[in-house]
Amino acid sequence: MATPALNSTVQSLVSEYGVFWQFWPQFEQTHGERRLVGFEVELIGSHTSDLNHVDPACPRCRNVRAVLLSIANLVPVDLALGVNSPACNIDSHSGEILCLPALGNRSAVWVSLYLSWSQSNGQSFETDLLTKVRTLLSKWGIHQR
Ligand SMILES: [Zn+2]
Numbered sequence: 167m168a169t170p171a172l173n174s175t176v177q178s179l180v181s182e183y184g185v186f187w188q189f190w191p192q193f194e195q196t197h198g199e200r201r202l203v204g205f206e207v208e209l210i211g212s213h214t215s216d217l218n219h220v221d222p223a224c225p226r227c228r229n230v231r232a233v234l235l236s237i238a239n240l241v242p243v244d245l246a247l248g249v250n251s252p253a254c255n256i257d258s259h260s261g262e263i264l265c266l267p268a269l270g271n272r273s274a275v276w277v278s279l280y281l282s283w284s285q286s287n288g289q290s291f292e293t294d295l296l297t298k299v300r301t302l303l304s305k306w307g308i309h310q311r
Pocket residue numbers: 213214219221224225226227228
C-alpha cells in the first residue's frame with residue numbers, strides 16, 4: 167500500500183503535470199465471438215503548454231515519464247491483486263511524444279498499463295477491476311478524460 171507521504175507526493179506531481187487517464191478495452195476475436203481480454207490504462211501528462219515543444223530528448227519530458235511510470239508501477243501493488251489477478255505489463259513509450267487533439271495538440275508523454283487475463287473471470291470481475299483502478303487513480307487526483 168502506498169503511504170500517506172507517497173500519496174501526497176503523487177498528488178502534487180499529478181497536478182503539476184496535469185496527469186489524466188484514458189481507458190481502452192482490449193478485445194480478442196475467437197470463433198466469431200468478441201471477448202474482452204484486458205484493459206489498457208493510459209496515463210498521460212505534460213510539463214508545458216508550448217505547442218512547439220516536440221523534443222524527444224527533453225529532460226523534463228523524461229521526468230514526467232518517470233513519474234507516470236512510478237504511478238503505473240504503484241497500481242498493481244496498491245490494488246493488491248490476489249487470486250485470478252490479471253497480468254500487468256507496462257510500456258513507457260520511451261523517447262516518444264504524443265500530440266493530443268484533446269489537449270489542443272499540446273505535446274505530452276504517456277505510459278500504458280495493460281491489465282490482461284487469459285480466461286474470462288466474468289463480467290463482475292471486469293467491472294470490479296475497472297472500478298478499483300478508477301477509485302485508486304482518483305485518490306491521487308488522476309481523472310479519466
Ligand atoms: Zn519536454
